[in-house]
Amino acid sequence: MRLVVVGNGMAGSRLVSEVRARDPHVRITVFGAESCRPYNRVLLSDVLAGGSRPDQVRLLDASWYAAHDVEAVFGDAVAHLDRETRHVVTASGRREPYDLLVLATGSDAVVPPIPGVDRAVPFRTLDDCARILDAAGRAGRAVVVGGGLLGVEAARGLAGRGLPVTLLHLAGHLMERQLDVEAGEVLGETLAGLGVEIRTGVSAEEVLEDGVRLAGGELVEGGLVVLACGVRPVTGLAAEAGLEVRRGVVVDDELRTDDPSIFAIGECAEHDGTVYGLVAPAWEQAAVAADVITGGKALYRGSRLVTRLKARSVELAAMGETHLTEEHAEVVRFSHRARGTYRKLVIRDGRLVGAILLGESDAVGTLTQLFDRGGPVPGDRAGLLFPGLSAAPVADSPTLMPDAATVCRCNDVTKGQIRACWEAGARDLAGVAAATRATTGCGTCRDAVEGIVGWLCEQEGSPV
Known part of the structure; x- marks a missing residue:
């Protein structure tokens, strides 16, 4: 069977590894629009804040593809789907046949249509991170447009590097999708104490060389302007091919589109009216799709969302x-x-x-x-x-936590699984992460996993 995966980000790369773990014989080709190998987009805020280096957020080593007989094509985006002949056509003109196709095209940053917006830098990719950090070294002050999850993380990261930051947000309080009014206000007060000036209820009208002009004419000064205005599912390929698209590419409980030979997962997929913008649902979908592709009977019933802010001291x-x-x-x-x-x-x-x-x-x-x-x-x-x-x-004490308790939400890893791999010989955090993938998503479970590993070592009397 020939499987083609369009998109080699967090959803596409996870699907490839899940399929290969289930079936060593499927012929897999994965196309990535970015020229670099896949990386953990969730940890870009850590890169911005200086907590991680770019090489520390990579998901799959370059040697992994050859070792697992997967053809990975970097920097050649798929430009067309030919459903009649079951081929994908890339920007360079390559035609690749498929029996089954998975769309994992993710999302693009929303760029507001305002004058001078090309002077600003979106906060979405590893290349964007590099541009922001390069500009931050020359700018005396930064402006972040957008006070959702990414905007808050970007503003805190830049402030942590000693750069004065103003955070602009259209809504009346920060992270209005996840937080009520008082929580948003408390978050704003916390960030203000960390060096981020908060301006809510304001609209950016123009990006200038020396900052952002607001509706009404006020200039908010900044030599660096970062855009964190949300994301939009990448659905153009699917729509052009005649697949059903609403906000995302519509899929059923098997993650199939209305063409049974084509699946969609991650941020580009819409299941039961919902498009998920977090990594845990994308990885849950990848596991279900991999089961179905390799002959299993799994169904996806939706995800329960927990949003964790990755900002130092918050x-x-x-x-x-x-x-x-x-x-x-x-x-x-x-x-x-x-x-x-x-x-x-x-x-x-x-x-x-x-x-x-x-x-x-x-x-x-x-x-x-x-x-x-x-x-x-x-x-x-x-x-x-x-x-x-x-x-x-x-309940979250290692001693009293039940084995069924989920420790790593991104990868659905329980305390019992951590205990099992520890008993099998993984006696440190790196070993547990390699065996279970715990801590490799958003990273917020790291302390909990370390606590469980340390507790298990103490019970045995071995060094932690």
Whole structure:
């Protein structure tokens, strides 16, 4: 069977490795528009902040493709799908036949149609990161346009390098998709304390050589302007080929499009009316599609989203329906703005359907497990927000955490799987990561995995 994968980013590269792990005989060709091998886009904010080098965010070594009999074509984007003859045609004119095709084309950065926007740098790719860092070395001040997840991470990363930053956001508060008003305000106050000036409710009208002009004429000065205005699914290939496209390429529970020989996964795919913009759903979809492609019976039923902010000195997790009010659900809330702390639980029919945890908290693991499983919420609501005040055991302690508890959400790795690979000989974080892929997504589970490995070593009496 000839499998062609269009897109070699986080979704496409994961699909290739999942298929090869299941079947050594499928002939695989993967096309990537970027000239470099795949990298972890989630960790670009770490590169911007100086916490990781570009070579540390690569996903697959160059030698992996040859060792696993996969043909990888870099820097030659697929330009046309010929469904009648089952070929893809690349920008260079190469025609590649397929029996099954997977679209993993991802998303493009949204670039607002305003004068001078070509002077700004989008924050989307590794090349964008390099351009931003190069310009940051010459700029006396930076402006970030867009106060969603990426914009906040970009602004914090640049501020952490000592560059004064102004963050502009059209909505009334930061990260309005994930956070309610008060949480967005507390986040803004936290960032202000870290050197980021926050301007909400403002519209960028023009990018100038020395900054951004707002509606009304005010100039926000900055020698570097970074765009973080959201992303848009790349669906042009699918639409041109006559596949059903709404916001994304429409797929069913097997991740097939309306052409049964073509699948779509990741940020370009729309399942049950939803387009997911996080890595965990893309990797879940890759696993399901790989099962189906290799003869399995797996189905994708959607993903439960947990957003984690990756910004130094800012702890934030948001999950589920965070905007529900007391009229529609039970809401438990605690706010201590002077400490940058905001915690909110949204409970409906005795189940946790949403939560916001801003500021350092030992409740993240417990609440994430409750949200993932959809199990009943304990009667002690305050104990959920403040585990240290409750007489109940803390579920995310390595000693008491059940083996079924999910530790790495991006890769769906449980404590039991970490224990199993430790017992098989992986006695450090690198070994566990290689065996289970834990910590290789957004990286926020690193401390938890290290804690479990350390605890297991202590039980045995071996060095950590």
